[in-house]
Amino acid sequence: MTKAKTIAGTATPGGTERYAESHPDLVFAPLGSIGLSVSEAGFGSYRVDVSERAHELALILALRSGINLIDTSANYADGGSELLIGKVLAEMTAQGSITREQVVVVSKAGYLQGANYQLSQERKAAGNPFADLVLAGQGLEHCIHPEFLADQITRSLARLNLQSLDCCLLHNPEYYLTVAKAEGLPVEQARLEYYRRIGMAFRHLEQEVQAGRIVSYGISSNTFPGSADDYNFTSLAKVWGIAGDISANHHFRVVEFPLNLLETGAVLRKNQPMGQSLLEFAREKNLGVLINRPLNAIVGDRLVRLAENHYAGDGVTQAHHFRDKVAALDEAWSSAETLSQIALRAIRSTAGISAVLVGMRAEEYVEDVLAELRRTCPVASRVDSWQKVEDL
Numbered sequence: 001m002t003k004a005k006t007i008a009g010t011a012t013p014g015g016t017e018r019y020a021e022s023h024p025d026l027v028f029a030p031l032g033s034i035g036l037s038v039s040e041a042g043f044g045s046y047r048v049d050v051s052e053r054a055h056e057l058a059l060i061l062a063l064r065s066g067i068n069l070i071d072t073s074a075n076y077a078d079g080g081s082e083l084l085i086g087k088v089l090a091e092m093t094a095q096g097s098i099t100r101e102q103v104v105v106v107s108k109a110g111y112l113q114g115a116n117y118q119l120s121q122e123r124k125a126a127g128n129p130f131a132d133l134v135l136a137g138q139g140l141e142h143c144i145h146p147e148f149l150a151d152q153i154t155r156s157l158a159r160l161n162l163q164s165l166d167c168c169l170l171h172n173p174e175y176y177l178t179v180a181k182a183e184g185l186p187v188e189q190a191r192l193e194y195y196r197r198i199g200m201a202f203r204h205l206e207q208e209v210q211a212g213r214i215v216s217y218g219i220s221s222n223t224f225p226g227s228a229d230d231y232n233f234t235s236l237a238k239v240w241g242i243a244g245d246i247s248a249n250h251h252f253r254v255v256e257f258p259l260n261l262l263e264t265g266a267v268l269r270k271n272q273p274m275g276q277s278l279l280e281f282a283r284e285k286n287l288g289v290l291i292n293r294p295l296n297a298i299v300g301d302r303l304v305r306l307a308e309n310h311y312a313g314d315g316v317t318q319a320h321h322f323r324d325k326v327a328a329l330d331e332a333w334s335s336a337e338t339l340s341q342i343a344l345r346a347i348r349s350t351a352g353i354s355a356v357l358v359g360m361r362a363e364e365y366v367e368d369v370l371a372e373l374r375r376t377c378p379v380a381s382r383v384d385s386w387q388k389v390e391d392l
């Protein structure tokens with residue numbers, strides 16, 4: 001197969017605004033201070049692979065129907081997710097169906113699995129391992145050292161057929177803290193090293209911005225919403241301060257973290273200075289906020305699906321019962337028809353959120369998301385409503 005031509009340029013404020021104007025049935029929001037307009041839902045690519053035609057058709061449908069934000073990572077499907085996105089973007093831009101300026105592409109770096117893990121083992125054998133490597137588990141390592149980030153951005157751009165990423169996120173850097181805790185390192189010492197590593201990564205990512213390979217950067221962390229007392233907590237205030245120390249004109253512009261009907265910490269937990277929640281702090285700093293795991297809640301050690309189509313028998317009845325109870329908590333949520341749609345409604349109706357990332361591996365999933373996005377949904381802080389959800 002002939003390699004597609006690299007797509008020049010980046011998403012632009014004008015391009016994304018024109019895309020929004022061509023889809024008047026949907027609502028678009030600013031991605032923080034970057035100036036880009038993004039659809040309320042983004043195409044989440046966690047389980048998307050270039051080998052699956054259904055995934056390709058789903059992405060094409062999403063881009064044609066008003067979804068202009070794509071979220072992926074270097075390790076998703078061992079690079080297959082980025083390959084699929086690159087293929088679709090190349091074909092659709094060549095056809096004139098979309099332009100590069102209209103589509104916002106976010107990718108992440110940090111995991112060493114599959115081919116990356118093999119690369120790491122080969123470098124170790126040659127006496128040239130990646131620095132600051134975290135040994136996270138069997139067949140799994142993690143790294144945010146500048147040398148590794150440079151390598152990953154090069155590989156991501158090649159797979160995506162892009163000249164530049166609109167945003168590059170450090171992918172779950174808290175792996176370092178998880179391993180440090182298991183090794184018995186005092187929490188104060190572990191956090192000093194953790195934020196030192198993030199600072200090194202940020203300084204490198206500023207260089208990548210200057211080189212034109214990325215437009216902005218940020219962090220995707222599952223521990224942003226956690227308790228400040230948790231060993232593996234990632235403090236957004238601390239991270240914001242690190243970026244400010246590097247440059248008054250830094251390009252730390254986007255954060256990604258979980259929020260759903262069973263994991264409400266991002267709205268309710270006051271884990272930032274001055275008694276602010278994570279979402280309040282991000283909103284104050286005008287950060288772009290991407291929400292992951294909207295339909296896949298982790299409760300204890302269990303994964304709970306917030307969508308009826310994952311259940312059968314009594315499970316469907318229970319899912320409907322939960323949907324009805326949540327719908328009654330806020331007038332703006334009452335018209336959502338399915339559990340998955342009310343799970344999205346709760347998030348998209350909450351102020352300070354740029355987009356919710358939804359796995360859309362099939363056209364029917366895309367259509368379900370679009371059906372919800374086409375309904376009117378007023379935006380407000382909704383702290384009281386989220387508290388009622390927590391009280392359930």
